[in-house]
Every structure is written in C-alpha cells, then in structure tokens.
Amino acid sequence: MMTSDERKALAIKFIDNFSRRDPTVFADNVTDDFVFEIMGHLPGLEPLRGKDKFLSAFIPMLEGAFPKGFNFKFVTAICEGQHVAIQGTSDTTAANGRKYANRYHWYVRFEGDKIAQLREYADTDHIRQTLGD
DSSP states (O other), X not given: OOXXXXXXXXXXXXXXXXXXXXXXHHHHTEEEEEEEEESSOOTTOOOEESHHHXXXXXXXXXXXXXXXXXXXXXXXXXXXXXXXXXXXXXOEEOXXXXXXXXXXXXXXXXXTTEEEEEEEEEOHHHHHHHHOO
C-alpha cells in the first residue's frame, strides 16, 4: 500500500511527464480503465477513457500543441486516502508561437498503487485563445 507522500510524488511525476512524454511513465502508472478529462467545454478535447486510448491519443496531442513541454511548477499537493489534489502553473510557448502560461488544479484518484482518474481544471479560455485561430 502506498503512503500519502508516495501518492503525491507519483501524481506529480505523472503530470510532469506531460512535458517529457515518456510512454512508460504513463503506461506503468494507470489502470486499464483510466480516465483523463480537461474539465471545461473545449471542442475536440473530449475525455480519454481507457489506458489504450489515453496512450495512443495523448502523447501526439501534447507533441502537436506543446512541443517544448509545459515547464510546470507545482505549488501545493494534498493527499487524503486515494485522492490527491495538486495546484500548479505552466510557462511555455505553444507550437503556434504563442505564450502559454496557465494555472491548474489537478485531481488524481488512485485505485491501489495506480492512477484511475485525472481531472485537469485550468483556464479553458486561455487554452482557446492560445491554441485557437
């Protein structure tokens, strides 16, 4: 059984991997029915349901939109039981050359020692303005 500190560390490592995009970090740490959701209304960014769907769609999406990664800074991480809450920021440049600096709250739910759900709360208007036409 993982400790709270181990869950927080794994959740941060997993999210920070959005920049590194090591498929092993993603594959080894999620359940088969893993769900990733950006919590907002963004056309084309529907929830990714299932480990295989996440692995096949997520890395290419990140590489296409944010080839330089995110340069995340993690501010606060709180764990209670199977739930981890993290606050952070990003500071990067999108593929289109626009500055992307967002603020986040991530909710991570564990099942045992694997991540079963990740919800990302961010400024979706900033995402639209940065990635839109």
